Amino acid sequence: MSLKQALAAAAAAALVCAAAGGASAATLIGAKTIHITNHLNDYLQVAEVVANSSGVDVAASSNGGSASGEADWQSAHGGVSTAPSNAIDGNTDGIYVDGSIYHSVDGNGFLDITLAAPSDLSSLLIYGRTDCCKARDVYDVTVFNGGGTQIYSRTLDATSSSPVNAVPEPATWALMMLGVVGVGATLRSRRKLALAAA
Numbered sequence: 062m063s064l065k066q067a068l069a070a071a072a073a074a075a076l077v078c079a080a081a082g083g084a085s086a087a088t089l090i091g092a093k094t095i096h097i098t099n100h101l102n103d104y105l106q107v108a109e110v111v112a113n114s115s116g117v118d119v120a121a122s123s124n125g126g127s128a129s130g131e132a133d134w135q136s137a138h139g140g141v142s143t144a145p146s147n148a149i150d151g152n153t154d155g156i157y158v159d160g161s162i163y164h165s166v167d168g169n170g171f172l173d174i175t176l177a178a179p180s181d182l183s184s185l186l187i188y189g190r191t192d193c194c195k196a197r198d199v200y201d202v203t204v205f206n207g208g209g210t211q212i213y214s215r216t217l218d219a220t221s222s223s224p225v226n227a228v229p230e231p232a233t234w235a236l237m238m239l240g241v242v243g244v245g246a247t248l249r250s251r252r253k254l255a256l257a258a259a
């Protein structure tokens with residue numbers, strides 16, 4: 062295959078991906094339950110889960126979302142609230158003593174967010190802790206539809222940047238595809254130059 066043919070094939074593949082996956086890849090269809098655990102089996106600390114559906118945070122308790130989880134730190138040790146409901150209180154504040162994060166009592170923590178109705182999510186943001194211990198914030202995120210079927214599963218690293226978005230942005234997909242095309246073109250032009258020099 063010539064360079065021209067290879068580039069044409071890659072471009073066609075990118076177009077197919079954009080057409081087939083563009084809208085759907087950037088949207089999680091029919092999400093009902095969001096299950097979050099700590100990938101490192103460390104404490105699970107979640108400041109807020111924001112599930113955006115048509116500009117509305119459908120995870121927020123004020124919009125019908127509900128949260129349950131393994132025992133929280135506060136229930137065992139006292140102090141500020143670290144209840145599961147803190148992760149959907151509409152406040153992304155990640156400072157522990159401010160009382161707006163969920164903090165599990167051990168490394169087996171989980172957080173289940175149930176939406177009032179199955180929703181198409183254009184983004185699913187998870188805010189981690191900000192005052193301490195960010196190295197713990199690697200999340201395993203699984204999403205189920207209204208029938209209990211798993212529709213999404215991914216590990217998200219919030220240790221260096223928070224929040225993390227579970228739903229890939231269209232721009233991210235476009236850049237990924239451009240990267241694939243670019244690498245192919247670079248390799249082929251290098252080979253061509255090497256042949257020309259030889």
Ligand SMILES: [Ca+2]
Nearest residue numbers: 108147152161
């Ligand atoms: Ca919160």
